[in-house]
Amino acid sequence: MIKVSVMYPNSLEATFDMKYYCNTHISLVAGILGDALKGGSVDSGLAGGALGQPAAFIAMGHLIFDSIESYQQSFIPYTEKIMADISNFTNTQPQIQISEITL
Amino acid sequence: MIKVSVMYPNSLEATFDMKYYCNTHISLVAGILGDALKGGSVDSGLAGGALGQPAAFIAMGHLIFDSIESYQQSFIPYTEKIMADISNFTNTQPQIQISEITL
Secondary structure: OEEEEEEEEOOOOOOEOHHHHHHHHHHHHHHHHHHHOOEEEEEEEEEEOOOOOOOOEEEEEEEEEOOHHHHHHHHHHHHHHHHHOHHHOEOOOOEEEEEEEOO | OEEEEEEEEOOOOOOEOHHHHHHHHHHHHHHHHHHHOOEEEEEEEEEEOOOOOOOOEEEEEEEEEOOHHHHHHHHHHHHHHHHHOHHHOEOOOOEEEEEEEOO
16 A cells, blocks of 8 residues: 655745645545545644644645555546645645555 | 654665564554554655655654653653664654644
């Protein structure tokens, strides 16, 4: 299984509408991906390693797929449509990482 | 529930012994945290958003706790002991993020 982590960098100016993200954006993405999407989760950044230190990412969304091929086939053709929704909930540009779920 | 993500930055020089990490380091950490640890997972970085682009993090370990207080009480007193093991599996210094599991 692989995990596609969509990580929104934090900064003093960063805004993120978590309600819109969870209620609208995730539904849009899940609808597009269909059966290819095997699971997912959403994290809200609270802090860095030391208390009082800001989180590096204001939010992170994680999407689970069977394989990179499955991600590519289901997500890539709709990247533009998915990315077009981003300005509706944040003024940041996400950083994407593809990982193998090892444990 | 909160997630403590221990993220190891990738670079051309970065090394990471995933076998040691999964077999030895995770056991050390789990033994120290005991019942405070409610779950966890390990990701191996494969790629960035575009194919051929390197992953931002060579590896990520995620630890689940009931609350920030539970993390602080179980982890912080042993930070030095846990950090001392890091050089046994990587030449990188992890970046830590505490997140609320929102979805």
